[in-house]
Amino acid sequence: MTTNTLFDPRELESRVKTMYCEVAENPHGEFHFEMGRGLAERLGYLADELDRVPAEAIESFAGVGHHFDLAAPAAGELVLDLGSGSGMDTFIAALRVGPQGRVIGIDMTDAQRAKAERLRDAHGFGQISYLKGYIEEVPQPDASADAVISNGVINLSADKPAVFREIARVLKSGGRLAISDIVAERELPEGIVCNPTLWAACIGGAAQQDAYREMIASAGLRVVEMRDNPAYRFISENAQAACRKYGVKSVSVLATKA
Template identity: 35%
Template sequence: MENKQETTASLPLADTNCCASDCCTDDNTNKSATELKELVQEKYGAIARRAAGGGCCGDQSMDYSIMADEYDTLGGYAPDADLKLGCGLPTEFAKIKAGDVVVDLGSGAGNDCFVARSETGDTGQVIGVDFTDDMLMKARKNTLTLGYNNVSFVKGDIEDIPLPAETADVVVSNCVFNLVPNKAKAFSETHRILKTGGHFSISDIVLEGNLPQALQKDAEMYAGCVAGAIQHEEYLGLLRQQGFKNLQVQKRKAIVLPEEVLSQHLSAAEIAAFSKEFGIYSITVYGEK
């Protein structure tokens, strides 16, 4: 399995009032799938309304951008659509060609859609799928500003994508599947909407080792809702189970929790063990149908 690039990102401390906003929760472990989806909609709706971006569970003072990769060297980059909510650059690795139909799952304000549009050109089509009304509103406004007539956005849950089978040549997604309760269903839907011979490039958060219970709240706050992420090998295994082949890890980036956060919950010995035995990673994965 190819590992094209590996880097390390250290997440800074947030403002102590981070979780005073309406997008936070003290405990997600016992919530139903419906409640988790409502939480995500509420949280990302609030971020879209703020327009300036912000953290997964924070306000504008939280530097969530440490987790995101910079888009400004990519063609089609639209700063107003970049809310710094991703954890990779899937469009950079997606092998998009002129004329392709590209679907972006969890498209937010349209950032990856506009980059994809620069690759697929006037002869292609880009479709963003998101289930947050405020994000869809912002994405459509950005599209009008940019004057694109082949970029569109539809409301939908990626566990039940509102597109016909065999729609897309390429699927991209940026830090979204880690927020989905039923990842197997979402991967199955991704496989369904891809054309035979099509492929995806997905950036997401995965874990290695068991996340200590005492850190689940903080890990979610600082690492983009990592409490919803699953083990690296389990993630790849789910993709294989849905029929994807030629899986490749195109990029892997370690996410490091600050010691100041760890010391609030763990002893010095536990921190040392945590650092050796546990990891949070952003990965970009490629696969074919």
């Protein structure tokens, strides 16, 4: 696809599904991003919790930050994970909410959900359920979630304001949004934004960070904290170049619903 071709969200969806099917089925393959336990620990995940999570889920972990200290899931709560992938964050959340809590993972990629469901059943995480869905149209009722989490996924959406409106809709009053995502310090040029390969690699969809914050606020959520994640490293040449030129980086965000 040439850089002056109009952006096609359907092509983006196809590229993303193909890439994350590979992430689920061949986690030791070559990707534009780092994966696995070493990444998770460097980002801030606790080793003792990772020891209690299915190793196959950790192998397919492709997150960009850590935000469980911000989300602070408590016993008995309902946590919703948008773009739950092979399930590592849903398993971590399940440890936090306990057997009386619930965790619901939403993902559009069949192979990712199938892997997560297999691991859930094999390891006895009965409080987790997985649903096929899109983060722009979350299949959950209004005011149903205590916390919404997401890791490296919202940047892949072509309609981020819709994502944040959906998050605000499903959160209870006083609920928390805690996410890690890719943003840019400066607005990206059309040649990057219109390239679906760079979107699928978590670069092309990086919103300018002030605009990203404003999208969250416009949805009716109060941004409490936005912090950089310097431990996250881009590994492809394109990503590293974008990082240097446009300040593309990982951040974690905490926001609350009044």
